[in-house]
Amino acid sequence: xxxxxxxxxxxxxxxxxxxxxxxxxxxxxxxxxxxxxxxxxxxxxxxxxxxxxxxxxxxxxxxxxxxxxxxxxxxxxxxxxxxxxxxxxxxxxxxxxxxxxxxxxxxxxxxxxxxxxxxxxxxxxxxxxxxxxxxxxxxxxxxxxxxxxxxxxxxxxxxxxxxxxxxxxxxxxxxxxxxxxxxxxxxxxxxxxxxxxxxxxxxxxxxxxxxxxxxxxxxxxxxxxxxxxxxxxxxxxxxxxxxxxxxxxxxxxxxxxxxxxxxxxxxxxxxxxxxxxxxxxxxxxxxxxxxxxx
Amino acid sequence: xxxxxxxxxxxxxxxxxxxxxxxxxxxxxxxxxxxxxxxxxxxxxxxxxxxxxxxxxxxxxxxxxxxxxxxxxxxxxxxxxxxxxxxxxxxxxxxxxxxxxxxxxxxxxxxxxxxxxxxxxxxxxxxxxxxxxxxxxxxxxxxxxxxxxxxxxxxxxxxxxxxxxxxxxxxxxxxxxxxxxxxxxxxxxxxxxxxxxxxxxxxxxxxxxxxxxxxxxxxxxxxxxxxxxxxxxxxxxxxxxxxxxxxxxxxxxxxxxxxxxxxxxxxxxxxxxxxxxxxxxxxxxxxxxxxxxxxxxxxxxxxxxxxxxxxxxxxxxxxxxxxxxxxxxxxxxxxxx
Numbered sequence: 001x002x003x004x005x006x007x008x009x010x011x012x013x014x015x016x017x018x019x020x021x022x023x024x025x026x027x028x029x030x031x032x033x034x035x036x037x038x039x040x041x042x043x044x045x046x047x048x049x050x051x052x053x054x055x056x057x058x059x060x061x062x063x064x065x066x067x068x069x070x071x072x073x074x075x076x077x078x079x080x081x082x083x084x085x086x087x088x089x090x091x092x093x094x095x096x097x098x099x100x101x102x103x104x105x106x107x108x109x110x111x112x113x114x115x116x117x118x119x120x121x122x123x124x125x126x127x128x129x130x131x132x133x134x135x136x137x138x139x140x141x142x143x144x145x146x147x148x149x150x151x152x153x154x155x156x157x158x159x160x161x162x163x164x165x166x167x168x169x170x171x172x173x174x175x176x177x178x179x180x181x182x183x184x185x186x187x188x189x190x191x192x193x194x195x196x197x198x199x200x201x202x203x204x205x206x207x208x209x210x211x212x213x214x215x216x217x218x219x220x221x222x223x224x225x226x227x228x229x230x231x232x233x234x235x236x237x238x239x240x241x242x243x244x245x246x247x248x249x250x251x252x253x254x255x256x257x258x259x260x261x262x263x264x265x266x267x268x269x270x271x272x273x274x275x276x277x278x279x280x281x282x283x284x285x286x287x288x289x290x291x292x293x294x
Numbered sequence: 295x296x297x298x299x300x301x302x303x304x305x306x307x308x309x310x311x312x313x314x315x316x317x318x319x320x321x322x323x324x325x326x327x328x329x330x331x332x333x334x335x336x337x338x339x340x341x342x343x344x345x346x347x348x349x350x351x352x353x354x355x356x357x358x359x360x361x362x363x364x365x366x367x368x369x370x371x372x373x374x375x376x377x378x379x380x381x382x383x384x385x386x387x388x389x390x391x392x393x394x395x396x397x398x399x400x401x402x403x404x405x406x407x408x409x410x411x412x413x414x415x416x417x418x419x420x421x422x423x424x425x426x427x428x429x430x431x432x433x434x435x436x437x438x439x440x441x442x443x444x445x446x447x448x449x450x451x452x453x454x455x456x457x458x459x460x461x462x463x464x465x466x467x468x469x470x471x472x473x474x475x476x477x478x479x480x481x482x483x484x485x486x487x488x489x490x491x492x493x494x495x496x497x498x499x500x501x502x503x504x505x506x507x508x509x510x511x512x513x514x515x516x517x518x519x520x521x522x523x524x525x526x527x528x529x530x531x532x533x534x535x536x537x538x539x540x541x542x543x544x545x546x547x548x549x550x551x552x553x554x555x556x557x558x559x560x561x562x563x564x565x566x567x568x569x570x571x572x573x574x575x576x577x578x579x580x581x582x583x584x585x586x587x588x589x590x591x592x593x594x595x596x597x598x599x600x601x602x603x604x605x606x607x608x609x610x611x612x613x614x615x616x617x618x619x620x621x622x623x624x625x626x627x628x629x630x631x
Contacts, residue, residue, distance in 0.1 A: 111356065139565070144365075144607075147369070269450065
């Protein structure tokens, strides 16, 4: 595995660039495939949006299928919000995500700093705990997690949903690696000035790892927002449902009307799409610079 | 500058790739560099520090990790050998749960389904995103737009994706009506009710939603390939396909193996796609259950047989561990060769 770190968007166009003679034909084929893939990936979303807007004057099973509604209406959106507390689910998901993001940022930076920059007896053992936790697939401990959460009385609550994911081992190790990359000299200067561990952590080291913190924020948020299995197991009261569990419930409720389900999924998609579009720079920067060494 | 592999991956909830950095961190260049000098320097730092200070920093992270991951893990080991249920602690029953497991058609079905998932999904996950990445690599607004839109399904919840595809694959859904319209079929294809078609539909949904994720990993790897190799290939008159096979593929070989590993582990733990497409039932007669679905249905709820579910969990853990070790072994052998 090479170890070069990529710091910017990939700039090369391996497949096409070098051969000027063929550029034209190659480009056409290339863009044809890109557009086809775009249709395959975006098409389902467009269809879902179209379906959610189709009114009484539309035949949703028309042949050939019609993408533009003849009789557009927002009534399915109001209907689905009337019949299911979707906004409540959105709020619940936000609460869980906020707890998980907060927990991971605090827990992972603190622990990561100690593992990377402080020397103490037991550091190896502490690091091993996180590495071991990383190797445990969550599905294989989920029953025992459920028993645990139940025994401390937080099952069927949003806290119970957030608790096990509050500090992910992966994030701790990511932060550790990030802290390790800070030049030793920076901290030494602070030591000479008499700074203690806390001051060095806050004033010297934290500003250096902002990039990795934003990666942790984004992926902790997405993980919590999209998690399905664990909230499905923990929650039973409908008022506590997070968005994913609530949406799953949607299907049982409106199995007869795809337009209502479509409206529900579009409502659920809005927050995450806004989040993604607003932060996409960070997504790709995180993936490319922080991320992956091939 | 920053750190490790799998950065982005972190939060993908659980799934996808938690096992990754564990093994890769070993070879991480970050780990190595200034070690020698640091140890001596660090000891001078230590004199300013009370023994409990590092543990204060670690307290929160260690507490959560030990309580909610490691303790449940050891608890699962214990449960697997008892007849515990949700409502009562069990008695030690030795290997009884495992004996029962191998006679349980639900278990063998789940094992078959999850294994098939790995076998069918992984090749697509290794190859398709690479082709996509080669096509969208480069500068320009349009390519950037394609990159972003291909990544979009990755940020969507599996429940939303499942509901969208349930709708599309319905007997009166878009896919069937398009196929009927162009005259490819006379009667609707039972994507969501046939035992095998349902499994393949779920696999297709998994591939659909995962392409963008692995594409981005490949993009990073592609940018690492030495441009002069492409120039040389072009001087030698290699065509697009030839260049792809002889320069691009070897250049991302280690990434391909990595993705094979991630995606096979992710595929074995599949839950959401099958759960949503079957409406939570596991298909007609429960013949589409996967390992994770079986754990969920046996181990939770008021009738939960937590001991038996613990045994299934343990089996799943062993299989996934074996999968990981096999791939690491293969990778090591390849590197030595």
